[in-house]
Amino acid sequence: MTPMDRRRFFKITAITGTTAALASCGNPENQIVRFIPDEELTPGVAVWKPSVCPLCAAGCGVTARVMDGDAEVFRSGQPGVTRMGLVRKLEGDPEHPLSKGRLCVRGQAAVQVTYHPDRLVAPQRRSGDRGSGQFTEITWDEALSVLVERLDATAAAPAQLAVLSRPRRGRRHELVAEFLRRFGAPAPVSFEIFDDAVLRRANDLSFGRHQLPTFDLARTSYLLNFGADLLGTWNSPLAHSVAYGAMRQGRGGSRPKFVQVEPRMSQTGASADEWLAVRPGTEGALALGLAHVVMKAGLRPADGGGRAGAQIEGWSGGLPAFTPEAVEKETGVSAERIERLAREFASYGPAVAVIGGAPLAQTNGLAQALAVNALNALVGSVGVEGGVSFMPQGPVPAAPARTLREALAAAPPQVLLLDDANPVFAAPAAWKVRDWLRQVPFIASFGSFIDETSALADLILPDHSFLESWVESAPESGAATAVATVAGPAMRPLYDTRSMPDVLLDAGRRLKTPLAPALPWQTFEEMLQAPAAEPAPVAAAPARSTAAAAPTAWRAPELDGSAGEYPFQFMPYPSQALFDGSLAHLPWLQELPDPLTTAMWSSWVELNVRTAETLGIADGDVVEVASAHGSLRAPVVISPGIGPDAAAMPVGQGHETFTRYASGRGANPLAILAPVAEPSTGQLAWAATRVKITRISGADGSLILFAGATRERPDHTRGRG
Amino acid sequence: MNRTRNNPLADDLIRPLLHTSVWFYGAVLVLATIVLCGAAAWAYQVWYGIGVAGINWPVFWGFYLTNFVFWIGISHAGTLISAILRLVNARWRRPVTRCAEVITVFALMIGATFPIIHLGKPWLFFWLAPYPSAREIWPNFRSPLVWDFFAINTYLTGSLLFLILPMIPDFAVIRDRSSGLRRRIYGTLALGWQGTTTQWHRLEAAMQIMAVAIIPVAVSVHTIVSFDFSMAHVPMWHSTIFGPYFVAGAIFSGIAALIIAMAALRRTLRLHAYLHPLHFDNLAKLLLLMSLLWGYFVFSERLTVWYGNQPSEMAVFWATQRGEYASLYWTMVFCNFIIPVGILSFRRLRTLPGIVLVSCGVLVGMWLERFLIIVPGLANKPLSYSWGTYSPQPTEIVIMVATFAAMALLYMLFSKVVPIISIWEMKVGNQPHPALPADEEEEQQGLWRARP
């Protein structure tokens, strides 16, 4: 190749106007390709562009601070450098009804998704054995032709095409569902370990709304929370936290009370005025016990429970089985305390009860949720200021027809498209997702990273990062008004990636037998700009239908494993930083000290102080945690915030393959869970496994704590020493 | 009384300069290798960053500062003791002064390198010096580190002069007794010294003034080193006792170092005729006194903290007394108090091997004392969330070992170029009374007994 001189360079630039190559100073091995920028930015001046945080289902609006800079990019199969607008920081969008200018810890770190060093820069085709993680870079033309070829081959048996994604709402998912429908394939399979299907089902039964609730924390006077990590990871944590700030200070009158009921102190529980340790899975019994006292004391009549009350067996009779004494036996909460809490809850309204997370991940999850719903209804907190309500919505997208469990029970499809789901990591090993996937002849992933599931793919068609593409969210809760957010790309793509909806649309056009009827949009952007269906006018207060359903009885949870052999109830919980493990690749979040243990870059098992003493375990010692379905090893954090017969462990670490920051780090508690389901929804009861714990060795240094001491005034005074 | 050529004194003392054994070269080689390893370790640290050391958040000072204080402490053996003995005109000082003063100079030089080694950006160490370094800003005279610069600078200058001035007449002796290149070198070093009465008088007067001046400087140096700690609000650092406590500790460790150096010289250079049991016995008594003083300071410090019962201080107190650092703490008490008092209090046990053994223990104990002052306090500051711990890394250990080797190496090389015992001062000492003939008798017989 002849070195390009300056004049010729300008000529090419003038002619093509788009891209050109410039040989670096006489060093042919070391060429720097400089792409011509095509956007105007003033150096050093920041521009703010809206976007939507994609990291959890909450769908908070963010603004991205864009400034120009030199980026090493990969475009049209060629690496190079260009000066372009780069997102430097994310902030909450002040105009957004959920985020109100604030942003949570995970949202702050979302920018690292775009700049992750292990992000895929171009389509990949598997070159090694399945699961070996060996891929070769290919062009989009090749990649698309492989995909289309496979889709064409399946056209004869369209039911053999499946899409596996997360249960998120929005137009992207509509598009996928539309594509499948027109292709003739069944509805997408969706999977999320911490999905709230049980609560939606309960709300449907209690209030006729198959939706997550919204809590008016800012105006409530009494918050009674059963196990939901509502300030950390559950539902719409950012919106909850914004409202929580207003609830605590910043309004006149008396300060509201916040009571948290849970077996292991969560970050949310840490902020409570009163913290009640309760036996795991008995939260519903406590709720019913409170309702019993309220009704018995005549503070509220039983029919206040309305439809929600009618869902509970024995409600109209005042729940005779749930006397404080009986509930004390069940839950471990003293009868006097139950009496007191019940009176407080009924007297200092508006009061709101919340349930979410682990209490619902039990075999009795539905009954637990119904109990709390009925309690809310009893004190008249539904649809009122300071109570619980439902966000008005457009027609709620049809619930995915299939859960992953259902799909796993059926024969594997011929072609599987993976979108943002990693069940190999996040589903219990007992589900044998990996074996199932290995039987699928062709898997294509749209992921930006090679994780445990996409490592099994034959083709990877990397999506843009959310900052590089059109994004939208249609949250189901978190604000009193309907919220739908759409934003354009905040920056140009760094690499040869393509927006997943566009790839689907493109593939649809290329099919031998076109989709019928064809999808009406050329691009996802077009779809987003097309007028969306008008939201159906829904009253803020839910309609109370009298549709009768068989009342549900609260029963003690069934746990997997005998109490004799497996003495500890195992409580995995979403990690504040890494959530369900899908964020374990972000270094900022890995190095974030956990709010309660201050651990970074680690896995750990939380054990009660006395339990650890009995087992002869010191902080940092490595133990084996074994269920009937598997075992793992992790260091121990001794905690005063957990009961003596429980063991808690954060989800998030234990990735085999998930970028340099997460691979081979810690242990995955989900892997050893029993495949126990909540019967009404089929949702995994991830808090229903029993384990045994054996000390393996002393500290091996794998537990990295930021804090040096756990108490503010350790006993170091003269008298004690 | 024959004072001239037949007197073996000058011959004995110059002999080491003229004859060198294979052992010497071997030892130099070994020590130089260790020193080079230390230099390489430092280069490695400069290249990769100070993070190769074990310091961390919140223990930002570790081995390097421990060694800094330790070596500055050792430096108190020489000039200070020599100056005091000179002022009180203790006759037995004469063979001791120079070998003591050399320790001061080298220990100070080694000690002063540690604040540079420990810097995050050691290539900018000269910003500590009083000149308008960056943007016309002079150093901050409120910083104890700048006080350190001034104190060490004054003490090093003073000690160096205090050492070198009395060497001039000895250089003249070597000049007159040698030929060729050596004569020219020592001729230059002798600065044209003739030994006129004026010169002798000026020298004696200067030494007298210097002795007076250097004593407060020496006291101030270790006081200021202690200020590095006591000026900061770190639990068990912020204490008014630190000045005298550090000075006493410095003299304590300094005497121990001097005893070890003298014992080594006596053996390797066969100076039995000059370094008498009396010298060791006197120094041992001084060591015992300092051990008792040290014990008194430690007790006062511990008692006030315990009685005061402030939580953050008590955290450090218990960490050292019975926690993480207890084994080091009790080793320190054993080495610095129990052994010295137990052995040196009894005349029968105060033998040369006994004294040397005690001195070695004191060095270990005093090193630990500095470590135990620096690290547990930083590791247990008031906000217990930020408590931490410290473990030294190989780089720090290699550099530390290298400085001990450097001390030995410098000392050996020095004893090869300068008479380690001042010839003229010995002669003066011999003037009125013949020195302790009984001693020499004993020496000849190779016996060592405590003197009555």
Next chain:
Amino acid sequence: MAHRWGMVVDLDKCTGCEACVTACHAENNIPTAGATEAGRGRAMHWLRVERYWEGDFPDVKVKFKPVMCQHCDNAPCEAVCPTYASHQTDEGLNAQVYNRCIGTRYCANACSYNVRFFNFFNPQWEKPLQLQLNPDVSVREVGVMEKCTFCVQRIKSGKSAAKADGRELKDGDIQPACVQSCPAGAIIFGDLNDHESRAARLTHSPRGTKLLEDEGTEPKVTYLQRQSWNEPDTQ
């Protein structure tokens, strides 16, 4: 009158979520230490949320306390610095001048709050993570001490924006990254010399305390203590 920047942390609102911690990392180009170095005590968090347990199971409580540089009036870190790298600015900020720092680490020892962090190595961002760096904030090299600056770059740009618009700086114009991100609005920043500012008013709240008040450091961060629930008078 000159500004005097100060901060108020309402512990009653703080949920310990640590949004402020990541926001601080993103805004101030704080290096990520990595697992090995974090395990050796080299993790850097200019702002940390301290957590303390109180009591024992089941009557256990947790206290969260976000701790950042307290920008003390009588900052113990300043005088001990031999090169004036640490000093008090005219606006009451405890400034750390990276170019003048030679890494004695004395300031970090003198600091009662342990809020100073040291660059043990040259910071590294694995490509292309360097693209996330904030161009308004310099990246610190090996051997340099660093700490919370109250987002001095935001103070500067806030002042110049007000000047460009020809208006007075209003309370709330300037928000450090932690203040801006805090979901519960627990952190308030403002000019303590402006008696109308929220920060100035809250500084005098009866709930206000200073961290390690008896050290005499005169911090410019005020902590509003958590309140407890009192049973309301039921008619």
Next chain:
Amino acid sequence: MNAVYALYDNPAAVQRAVDGLRAAGVADADIQIMSSEPFEEYEFGHKDSASWIHWIAGLGGITGLTAAYLLTSLTQQAWPLRTSGMPIVAPWPNLIVIFEMTMLGAILATVLTLFVSAKLPRRLPPLYDTEVSDGYILVGVQRTSGQPLGDVTAALEAVGEGRVKHVGR
């Protein structure tokens, strides 16, 4: 230049030689005595003693003190940076620097005085004998060329011991 000297091996003889030279009318300032050690017990050892050297040391100390005071206070005022709420010119810490520089001034002045008044460094003058280093004590008188030294030689020989030597001539 020419000179004559004698080497004695004991200080008593030296004292006699010095007395003899004085008796012969040689000025004290012209009598040079060189030895490898000071002889404070003899009268000749006290020749040329002076106490003004202490005053010079004190002067040096005052110089150091003034310099330190100016250094600290002027530099602190030149760029008034506030630290730890201390006054810009902070007296207590400055005292430490002032003390150290005072002592340094005194020490340097002392050494300087030594070198100047003892005429060091210098080339070794002709009137010297290496036997001084062997313990002999040299007593000599030096005169400009041509001046006779017979009286001196006689006085030195009158002591009865020692060896008389001539330089120059």
